[in-house]
Amino acid sequence: MDPHEVLILSQQDVTALLPMQECIEVMAEALGALSRGEAHVPVRSMLAFPDGRGLLAVMPGLHPAAGAFGLKVVAVMQENEGTAFDSHQGAVLLFEARHGSLRAILDGSAVTAIRTAAVSAVATRVLARPDAGDLALLGSGVQASSHLEAMKLVRRLRRVRVWSRDVEHARRFATREGARHGLAIEPVPDAREAVAGADLVCTVTSSRTPVLAGAWLSPGVHVNAVGTALPTARELDTEAVRRARLFVDRRESAQHEAGEYLIPLAERAITPDHLRGELGDVLLGRVPGRTSAGEITVFKSLGLAIEDLAAAEHVNARARATGRGVRVELGGLRVTADARGPA
Template identity: 35%
Template structure:
């Protein structure tokens, strides 16, 4: 079995490569080519969880599982909040073929998936971006979205102004052609933005629909299980809603679950999966004034496709450490 570290992943998987891989993968997902059970999450303590995401990209072909610890306080210890491994199996023998660092893989693939949706749904001329959150996903999203839109101004919103400013100082040198501004208040931070991304682990709504103006594209990314919620029901109602994978969104996106239960809307409010937009089965943005919303849950297909890209490239270029576990 080949073991690949976070350093290996970052060296082998560029954001541009990840965007191309995710684009192709999401089309396959929407063409029912994949077997994707819902994410299973187990409490391991009062605040920490273990997530298990198995999947099959094609019957008789690539399959594997991501096992991920979700420890929200890890960043204060200098560690990722998402720590785990993606295991790929040999489809001919069933033997484990690769163990790949999931922290790095998740960081890249999540932002790449957002970029794919942003390219498909935001206005072409979009140049102003707001990132709500200052964690590890925030920087990855700046890189990814800057690859699909000509971003010239970015507002960073953090719970504490000092954290927002620290993050701004960290990324400013990496993106010298972008004008950064730090905010503590979300309502002020999204004013004038063409694209808004929520990348937090908030259990309380941080982005309200009444604040979002016409023409905006919103990526709601951070809440992957129903105990978290970043956007409110009005944000869903006033938007043209697209998701990565319907079964996940219907079962695990709290604002969608609550809206369905209250009969504020029905499942047809989800206009399509992003793969359906990419393959022209469903129309995305129709008018410049549309408010579009991409509800990202994160799915195993994204992890497995990016993991396989890394695995195949690692074998060719001699990366990683081989170990026999038989």
């Protein structure tokens, strides 16, 4: 590889080179590496807009075994919902670990959409009942679409319901995604109606207040709580968390960012040991996942840099093997007097 050469990979490139089924396996390996101590991920840094319209998050990570490190920079703009723009805008920067050379710049929206759902699929594979297939989607945006695809790969879906705060959005989602997947998707006007009797629930909204109540949950349900990553915001109420065995992608991140955990903890509805463990520990057999058919399990997803980096490394390797993407020279070598030319 030319040390100057940086590969630029668009949203279309990432989507083509990161199929959901492949990404699920990449995420399982990345989460296992994190729990084995082979990857390093500090808590993300976030800068909120003073008017509350959005925030900028910086997520660095290091995976020495893969010879890579880097970061994702993402702007989260909730007002983009219902527009032509994804709520998550940004890029993943992938470096090589020997000289620190920049190797690739990837569209962050596509990476986020695919890897987030793939992680939920990993959680579903190890925490949901084997016969789970009555899916409720709370939310009808980008993550609802990617989660439907991911859930369909790890469980046989026999029923799908979707709820959105905008009923028309739910209807359009049901029509579009039903045709895409060959499924009959039911748009429902009420979140409680969506989850009644469901054994698989994905909350993928931007809500800062609960959209899912614990009183609505049926015995044996598994919930993937995805939509928020702020200590003061949550999609699940206290009762939903109190009733469940709670798992996270990373304990330290949950202790700083997960409103689903921190708010019930502050209310003294739960204790710290209510957080059973990291998903990687379940994958490695260090922590038991589901222990009975009737218990409720919750996976709180926050999103980690190691997930972005693992996805980026996979896409970068495939792009270089297939010739996809745009190659540019951005430097990185020491500038000498000769290279600068005459004064």
